[in-house]
Amino acid sequence: MKIALLSYSTKPRGGVIHTLALAEALAELGQDVTVWTLSRGGDTGFFRPVDPRVRLAVVPFPDIGEETVGERILRSIAVLRDAFTPDEFDIVHAQDCISANAVDRCVRTIHHLDQFTTPELAACHERAIVRPFAHLCVSAAVAGEVSDGWGIHPAVIPNGVDADRFAAALPGAWPFGRFVLAVGGIEPRKGTMDLLEAYALLREELPDVRLVIAGGETLFDYRDYRDRWEKRAAELGVEPVVLGPVAHDELPSLFASASVFAFPSTKEGFGMAAMEALAAGIPVVTRDLPVLQEVFGGVARFATDPTGFARELRAALAEPDARREAGRALAARYTWPAAAARHLEFYRSLVV
Structure with missing residues (x-):
């Protein structure tokens, strides 16, 4: 054809x-x-x-x-x-x-x-x-x-999902120590404001953990949202690392280096980035949406608000291997x- x-x-x-x-x-x-x-x-x-x-x-x-x-x-x-x-x-x-x-x-x-x-x-x-x-x-x-x-x-x-590409990745020389990774940039649909609030709560107990945000190529103008996000970060006294777009060949090592993957999107169709994180063996904390329950139920941790995200991120950091093999197996199915x-x-x- x-x-x-x-x-x-x-x-x-x-x-x-x-x-x-x-x-x-x-x-x-x-x-x-x-x-x-x-x-x-x-x-x-x-x-x-x-x-x-x-x-x-x-x-x-x-x-x-x-x-x-x-x-x-x-x-x-x-x-x-x-x-x-x-x-x-x-x-x-x-x-x-x-x-x-x-x-x-x-x-x-x-x-x-x-x-x-x-x-x-x-x-x-x-x-x-x-x-x-x-x-x-x-x-x-x-x-x-x-x-x-x-x-x-x-x-x-x-x-x-290109599961083998992420499963084979090794941690790279990313200078962040323990970090929460989010991919998709700073925009309303990605729930980045909720993630910022959750990170501030997480830091109260785990001050060594960083928040790293990658990606962000978009057709739309989210400068106002990003300005509000940056202002709120200053109010909360936190300094996330905003990488912007990451080269295709470098992305798997970034996933493999992360301690946990945060996926607070308010609207998704499947959750490809979160599936890539599972393929890399990284625990995933995602928003409790019907579509994400459908795709990630039994493997990811779910939350609905910043308090819940902070709680589940903390649990994933405490038990990073609890669902690793189940996550890899799920990613390999797609x-x-x-x-x-x-x-x-x-x-x-x-x-x-």
């Missing part, structure tokens, strides 16, 4: 990671796969090397100063639409709302649902749910939300070859 996978960015966000891994696994199965994306920030390719069997169509998307989020969303849709060549493909599969709006007919993976106040983004989100002719979700919990909210019944194909095989079966059901 000739398959187009569409993404909105070259940066290391969950949906982009998913797109590349799925493309490579489909190519391994002998499919003709092209990944289409917008080149943001002057990138000429993705954040990591891509299997040469996967074709790449990286559409230039230059920055425009003083552009609002709404204007950037509309321009993103228009630029990708103008460049895309839909007649070349048997399957067009969009992984986000921008790429789903840029094509007239597609399969859509709804990774998670969100609520936006920017009018253009809210409209983009809605159209990207109702317009595609076929739908996938990476968890049953999100599929249930889509069914309840829109009367659409997506098929469920869980994410894969493979990209299995996900690709199920995607291919789904695609074939649509074109027969």
Whole structure:
């Protein structure tokens, strides 16, 4: 089959990671796969090397100063639409709302649902749910939300995870001592403010523990949220380490060096970063959401507020090996070859 996978960015966000891994696994199965994306920030390719069997169509998307989020969303849709060549493909599969709006007919993976106040983004989100002719979700919990909210019944194909890459990682020369790791940057959906409050509580009993936050590539402007977060950190007298984006090859050693992984996201579709932490043998403390109970129940520790996160982080630090083998085994179950095989079966059901 000739398959187009569409993404909105070259940066290391969950949906982009998913797109590349799925493309490579489909190519391994002998499919003709092209990944289409917008080149943001002057990138000429993705954040990591891509299997040469996967074709790449990286559409230039230059920055425009003083552009609002709404204007950037509309321009993103228009630029990708103008460049895309839909007649070349048997399957067009969009992984986000921008790429789903840029094509007239597609399969859509709804990774998670969100609520936006920017009018253009809210409209983009809605159209990207109702317009595609076929739908996938990476968890049953999100599929249930889509069914309840829109009367659409997506098929469920869980994410894969490159478990071997993280399981083989060794601690690196990260100068943080004992530390709590969070990945995803400082933004509302990632629950970073709750994590900050939890860390301040944790430090009252364990003053040697650091908080390290990696990642943060995003299309959106969260400067106001980050300003509030930094102000609150100063009020609490704590100094988290904010690394920003970490190179692809260095990320496994960062996971392997951590003492515990914190995942306080308020909305998720699967929790790929937390699954990578389990593969690395690191205990995970995550927010008590239905989707995360579905994916991590029995392996992770769960909390609902800063006090609970501080308590569970403390417990994970005290017993770091309590669920290590169960976590590794869970991560090993979710493979990209299995996900690709199920995607291919789904695609074939649509074109027969």
